[in-house]
Amino acid sequence: MNLFLVLQQTFQDFEFLIIDDGSTDGTLEKIQKYHDSRIKLIVHSTNMGLVESLNQGISLSTGDYIARMDGDDVSLPRRLERQVAFMDLNQHIGVCGGQAQFMGKNQITRAPLSHEEIRCFQLFHCTFAHPSVIFRKSIIDTYGVRYFPYKHAEDYDIWNRLADFTQLTNLPEVLIILRQHSNQVSVASKWVQDRNADAIRMYQLHQLDLYPTEEEYRLHLDFSDFKIRVHDFVHYSNCLAWAHKILEANYKKQKYDHETLNRVLSQFFSLSEVN
Structure with missing residues (x-):
């Protein structure tokens, strides 16, 4: 994760929860070199997995909103400013994502924008770039929503469940840059991701x-x-x-x-x- 870019967001009033999930590649040492009062570092002595770490982050967060970020992607400088302003003005929206550009390419996602369109597309596939999402802590806590262990498809599942309680949207502009490499989940564990995505699709069809x-x-x-x-x-x-x-x-x-x-x-x- 490029900590410097996160800390240099134009919106500055945030707590920065960093969960080091048992890393062994020197990541922890790099994080510890930063001295910023907004950083709250949680260290796992052993790897607990993404779902457990995500749910821990939700429980520990104290702000009105929770913004997701992966270690190898990049939030554009005005990402938080744009999303917080939008959420403040649209109290009926509980989940807000945005478009993403793939690093080194001109390819930009075409994620649907409106709540109803998102729900319909979700019958087929996930409509949010997970690292682009911000959501209301109050919605998560009021309805007791947490990530379920659909390994590598946990985001696809949670948006479907949140749609029963709140409105979802994607902003039309690019908010993040996604890095693609051979070790990422969509490549290295594609069969697991596909199997769990199949289960989520089938559940919706059964409904x-x-x-x-x-x-x-x-x-x-x-x-x-x-x-x-x-x-x-x-x-x-x-x-x-x-x-x-x-x-x-x-x-x-x-x-x-x-x-x-x-x-x-x-x-x-x-x-x-x-x-």
């Missing part, structure tokens, strides 16, 4: 009384990955049938805003064609 066949679930993943083969008549027809099945189920259950869900499903078709 619609949808119990997809193996083939239908493969189609669902094609939606999630924007891999609908729009020029393959059979595949396109099967995807269209699955989309109609989702809409019919939602019409009965009224879990998602129906117009928004219809629009989101249409986007999977149009964006698959572009990609």
